[in-house]
Amino acid sequence: MSGAAFVQVLRRRWLALVLCVLAGVAGGLLLTERTPRVYQADARVIVNLPAASNVTQAGQGLQLTAELLPSYAELATSRLVATKVKDALGLPESAETLRRRLSAEATPQTLLIDIGAQDGDPVRARSLANATAAALADAVRELQTGRAPATAVTVEVIDTAITPSTPVEPRPRYNLVLGLLLGLSAGVALALLLDALDRTxxxxxxxxxxxxxxxxxxxxxxxxxxxxxxxxxxxxxxxxxxxxxxxxxxxxxxxxxxxxxxxxxxxxxxxxxxxxxxxxxxxxxxxxxxxxxxxxxxxxxxxxxxxxxxxxxxxxxxxxxxxxxxxxxxxxxxxxxxxxxxxxxxxxxxxxxxxxxxxxxxxxxxxxxxxxxxxxxxxxxxxxxxxxxxxxxxxxxxxxxxxxxxxxxxxxxxxxxxxxxxxxxxxxxxxxxxxxxTYRPVQSGRQRGAAPGPATKRRLAR
Structure with a gap:
């Protein structure tokens, strides 16, 4: 189908296109309205390396810790840490449910881990993030039991979470644009389908x-x-x-x-x-x-x-x-x-x-x-x-x-x-x-391809 033919189809089926776009926008607005508000608070911790006696040991320790850093991030969202957070805050949720509201990500080329916690209440989100950071530090300390303090890896909270002012969900602008694009795509598809099914x-x-x-x-x-x-x-x-x-x-x-x-x-x-x-x-x-x-x-x-x-x-x-x-x-x-x-x-x-x-x-x-x-x-x-x-x-x-x-x-x-x-x-x-x-010279059934010429009036004898 040529571009001109495609445009003609959309012009003929403009009502279906407009209705689908409006439906998409309405869906985006409805999704925004129906989606519960979710707030996210973030805390940051740093993984401290044991003291090294020389440059070689320091480099080896840094490389080993960088390799283990993703494991520490996974530990932050483990059932162990979630249980500690649940007990510390006295939450009614199970540890498994709590885990799904926690996130942790190791920052590349650093010893930093960002810990996030989501909740419908911004204050509870802040408390969850801070409690998770503290629970991670406690879990790492327990895992280092039996090692000399000079050789143990520790986790320290460097940025405590603050109370978030705006929710991360819903995202009104994103939902509106998504609904508009989906509605437009559906409208174009429906217009083409209706035109294909229309045998008039x-x-x-x-x-x-x-x-x-x-x-x-x-x-x-x-x-x-x-x-x-x-x-x-x-x-x-x-x-x-x-x-x-x-x-x-x-x-x-x-x-x-x-x-x-x-x-x-x-x-x-x-x-x-x-x-x-x-x-x-x-x-x-x-x-x-x-x-x-x-x-x-x-x-x-x-x-x-x-x-x-x-x-x-x-x-x-x-x-x-x-x-x-x-x-x-x-x-x-x-x-x-x-x-x-x-x-x-x-x-x-x-x-x-x-x-x-x-x-x-x-x-x-x-x-x-x-x-x-x-x-x-x-x-x-x-x-x-x-x-x-x-x-x-x-x-x-x-x-x-x-x-x-x-x-x-x-x-x-x-x-x-x-x-x-x-x-x-x-x-x-x-x-x-x-x-x-785009008016062009007429081609007749009797003489297709004939160019228009002067008309010859034929007036017969009355």
Whole structure:
């Protein structure tokens, strides 16, 4: 995974990352709150060597004592010394329990031993450290019994312990940093795991792999309830204008004049895309006819506030004339509603009457935008796709499954349909911003790798 892809994953899964970091910090604070306070007091003793009669004996004695010094440190935490401390202070704890609260360390290159004692009470910690230092000196003296005083090794307390003012446990700063790092690590791991388990389409690469063609546009998630955004100044409106440009330049030598808009599944936003794309094309000076070919759940007329009782089906079955059912929206867009819902939608869109209707519409418009049903639930879009110049597949970010997108492409390719590109709908702000920040020449399904060129408007005789 590249660095940019990794950052995109974290941006998509920012909530999981933030929650894990907060949980880690909360855990560090909770650990600090729940950890009992422990104080440590330290005393220092020195190991005295016997007097030497010459330099050689002094060097040998010093070397021997340095080698034995770690043993004296171990003796400080032995059961023998712990028992002496217990008896001296009259403590209720067992010697074994007391041992675990004592520590001793020999300072390298010296004859010094640092003795530490921990307790929840700072005064008791001081008493333990001083009592342990005294008990060590007493134990060493007992071990030297039988030796002449001039040759005996002794231990002397040189620094008595003082009452500690601050505890050694808990460590708030350490716990907080540790919790932050653990939370961050867990958040990154969870973000990567969630992204790996998520089989929906979310990125430009996933759209292109799914539809088998270039991504022509990324539409950010709309903030308002209105489905008509192509005539305002929002980010969604700009996305549809960019999509209009991409569609017109998808193949400079042969731009599609009959474009079908569909999606793998329902709820992906195909109708919203078709309507806004048609409006964006119409506002560029192109004569556009928007056709509602979704004969199962038509919504173009409702979206534009037009009458949808008669329309496409009536013309195909020859119960009405095209000029009688073709409507104008705001004097800039021609709209052909779906009309009455037939019992056999697939047969209607695949009939010769439908082909004749599309041919007639080609003669009165520069561009036809056809809103078709989704590919997977019904066969209407697959049946209609060979009759159009290109198919635009709309997928919804975070909803459309990658497997569904691939299956829709397989079905369209199976009938020889030309998929010119895909649209990522309802994308996050970061995804949309990243796409347009790296906007590049469009590669179409019909001519991948083609560089954008000037558009050639084709206005047929009316």
């Amino acid at each position: 389409v979310k990125t430009a690469t996933q759209v292109e792999e799914g539809v088998g063609a270039a991504l022509l546009g990324v539409v950010p998630k709309a903030k308002g309830k209105s489905r008509l955004v192509a005539d305002d100044s929002s980010a969604s409106a700009e996305a549809y204008r960019a999509l209009r440009t991409a569609v017109r330049f998808v193949d400079p030598d042969d731009p599609p004049s009959l474009l079908m808009v569909t999606s793998p599944s329902e709820g992906d936003g195909k109708t919203t895309t078709a309507v806004n794309l048609a409006l964006a094309l119409a506002r560029s000076g192109v004569r556009v006819v928007l056709v509602d070919a979704d004969l199962r759940r038509p919504s173009v007329a409702r979206t534009l506030g037009l009458e949808g009782a008669v329309g496409l089906t009536d013309v195909v079955v020859r119960s009405a004339l095209l000029e009688d059912v073709l409507q104008t929206w705001r004097d800039e867009l021609l709209v052909l509603p779906a009309g009455a819902l037939p019992p056999n939608p697939s047969e209607i869109v695949g009939s010769q009457g439908m082909a004749n209707l599309l041919g007639e519409l080609r003669d009165i418009a520069d561009v036809l935008v056809v809103d078709a049903p989704p590919v997977l639930p019904v066969t209407d879009a697959v049946v209609l796709s060979p009759q159009v110049d290109g198919v635009l597949v709309v997928v919804r970010s975070g909803k459309t499954q990658r497997a569904a997108t691939a299956e829709a492409r397989r079905r369209l390719n199976g009938v020889g349909a030309t998929v010119v590109g895909g649209v990522l709908n309802a994308a996050s702000t970061s995804t949309a911003a990243g796409y347009y920040a």
